[in-house]
Amino acid sequence: MTSTVTRNPIELGVRPGTVAIIGGGASGVLTVRAILRNSAWRTVLISPESRPGRGVAYGAAEPWHLLNSRAATMSADAHDADHLLRWCRARGRPADPGDFLPRALFGDYLADQFTGADRSRSVHHRATAVGVRADGHGYVVTDDSGARTRAEHVVLALGNPPPRVPSGVSEAARRDVAFVADPWAPGALDAVPVDQPVLLLGTGLTAVDVALTLTRGSRRVPVEALSRRGLLPLAHPPRPAGPVALDLPATATLAPLVRRIRAAVDAGADWSAVVDHVRTRADHLWSSLEPAARERFLRHAQRYWEVHRHRMAPPTAERVAELREQGMLRFRTGRLVSIEPHPGGGLTVRAEGPGGLEAPRRYGAVITCTGPGPLPCSAGPLLADLLADGLVRTGPHRLGISTDDDGQARPGLWVVGPLCRGRLWEATAVPEIRAQADRVAAALPHPAVHPSR
Numbered sequence: 414m415t416s417t418v419t420r421n422p423i424e425l426g427v428r429p430g431t432v433a434i435i436g437g438g439a440s441g442v443l444t445v446r447a448i449l450r451n452s453a454w455r456t457v458l459i460s461p462e463s464r465p466g467r468g469v470a471y472g473a474a475e476p477w478h479l480l481n482s483r484a485a486t487m488s489a490d491a492h493d494a495d496h497l498l499r500w501c502r503a504r505g506r507p508a509d510p511g512d513f514l515p516r517a518l519f520g521d522y523l524a525d526q527f528t529g530a531d532r533s534r535s536v537h538h539r540a541t542a543v544g545v546r547a548d549g550h551g552y553v554v555t556d557d558s559g560a561r562t563r564a565e566h567v568v569l570a571l572g573n574p575p576p577r578v579p580s581g582v583s584e585a586a587r588r589d590v591a592f593v594a595d596p597w598a599p600g601a602l603d604a605v606p607v608d609q610p611v612l613l614l615g616t617g618l619t620a621v622d623v624a625l626t627l628t629r630g631s632r633r634v635p636v637e638a639l640s641r642r643g644l645l646p647l648a649h650p651p652r653p654a655g656p657v658a659l660d661l662p663a664t665a666t667l668a669p670l671v672r673r674i675r676a677a678v679d680a681g682a683d684w685s686a687v688v689d690h691v692r693t694r695a696d697h698l699w700s701s702l703e704p705a706a707r708e709r710f711l712r713h714a715q716r717y718w719e720v721h722r723h724r725m726a727p728p729t730a731e732r733v734a735e736l737r738e739q740g741m742l743r744f745r746t747g748r749l750v751s752i753e754p755h756p757g758g759g760l761t762v763r764a765e766g767p768g769g770l771e772a773p774r775r776y777g778a779v780i781t782c783t784g785p786g787p788l789p790c791s792a793g794p795l796l797a798d799l800l801a802d803g804l805v806r807t808g809p810h811r812l813g814i815s816t817d818d819d820g821q822a823r824p825g826l827w828v829v830g831p832l833c834r835g836r837l838w839e840a841t842a843v844p845e846i847r848a849q850a851d852r853v854a855a856a857l858p859h860p861a862v863h864p865s866r
């Protein structure tokens with residue numbers, strides 16, 4: 414069964430019992446799936462893609478981009494870990510629970526979860542939402558097709574804010590074709606020259622993905638990646654380590670928590686298993702930290718957590734090692750000082766390394782790989798409007814939108830996905846998004862009930 418795709422309807426969701434979901438990536442599709450399975454609500458998914466599900470992570474993926482999690486953890490259904498593996502088998506591509514599947518394949522899987530949704534209760538409206546306003550017992554969503562969707566509940570599944578342009582990048586450099594502000598934007602890497610050095614700002618998984626793409630073709634000039642600490646994501650062990658018994662405190666203060674984790678590893682526990690265990694408690698630990706301790710974590714420990722938590726698939730790590738050996742990929746430690754257009758084309762970059770200010774270097778392109786920017790300044794147009802109208806508020810540490818534990822920003826207005834960060838620490842990966850979607854579905858009242866707002 415397929416969901417109905419609507420084009421230019423005048424009014425959607427006019428019947429009571431409608432939830433509008435804005436955003437057709439993993440978060441939107443998993444939310445539709447959870448609502449249709451666990452409640453009597455109808456759904457209208459508003460997103461511009463012809464086939465929702467892939468989103469940024471799985472839509473822009475090239476064949477060499479692998480999931481950074483094992484197949485066993487990536488099922489759309491928390492209670493059915495084999496769901497993805499069965500789907501792979503049915504497609505004639507058998508997979509093992511420990512495999513790191515191509516991201517594009519996983520995007521197909523998510524897209525199938527949407528097209529397989531109950532057609533009588535789900536609609537895909539292909540458009541970009543431009544406004545949400547409270548209206549009586551619900552909301553009205555307006556979009557760029559001119560349609561209005563009335564819904565008692567709205568779920569914002571808008572994904573990550575785009576990266577912030579780092580300070581030091583001049584206005585002229587920002588406008589230069591050689592400066593790539595968002596590597597995930599469609600066609601962003603198409604014009605990157607193969608015969609000139611390229612600089613990636615950031616050394617995390619995004620930088621690794623971009624480096625793999627840039628070094629795929631005829632490039633013979635190295636790619637460099639710069640970050641303050643020069644830390645590279647670690648690799649998953651070839652086989653998953655068994656679970657660890659680690660007694661974590663109910664509420665956390667930062668230093669004792671770090672000591673406890675270190676002690677477990679020093680006592681012989683596998684570090685990746687320890688990190689995976691902490692991850693299962695991360696939201697709780699994060700919310701139990703005092704705001705000042707969370708700030709200290711963000712300033713001093715976040716990158717260390719990230720390189721252990723967001724790991725490379727082993728084949729990806731092998732390719733990175735190969736590129737480094739060949740001199741085609743170099744990681745540099747340093748602070749970006751400035752980027753200006755070079756009079757002969759490309760950009761001039763100044764950075765301060767461990768030895769002080771370095772000589773300016775010229776690059777054919779500079780690509781921002783620094784991850785999502787902070788709110789409100791990095792918000793896209795819809796979110797910026799909602800923040801300006803006061804319909805939602807920026808959440809703790811400017812990482813996302815302020816919500817309660819279920820992801821509700823205000824009565825009937827929900828958030829699923831990375832925009833929950835701040836309130837929830839682990840809001841970005843599929844297992845956590847799946848759990849958020851289930852929580853929203855469970856928290857929705859029965860459609861007949863109209864809670865007063």
Ligand SMILES: Cc1cc2nc3c(=O)[nH]c(=O)nc-3n(C[C@H](O)[C@H](O)[C@H](O)COP(=O)(O)OP(=O)(O)OC[C@H]3O[C@@H](n4cnc5c(N)ncnc54)[C@H](O)[C@@H]3O)c2cc1C
Nearest residue numbers: 436437438439440468469470480481541542572830842843
């Ligand atoms: C490169 C990459 C690799 C990843 N790999 C893994 C992995 O291996 N394992 C894992 O667990 N997690 C992984 N993640 C994390 C996680 O799976 C993704 O962040 C997740 O897919 C987020 O999905 P999303 O739907 O919230 O956001 P997105 O994928 O960004 O989708 C947002 C959607 O909202 C739509 N939208 C935005 N604004 C509007 C609007 N105004 N109106 C209508 N629609 C709108 C967009 O068109 C899009 O459909 C990865 C993330 C990235 C970026």
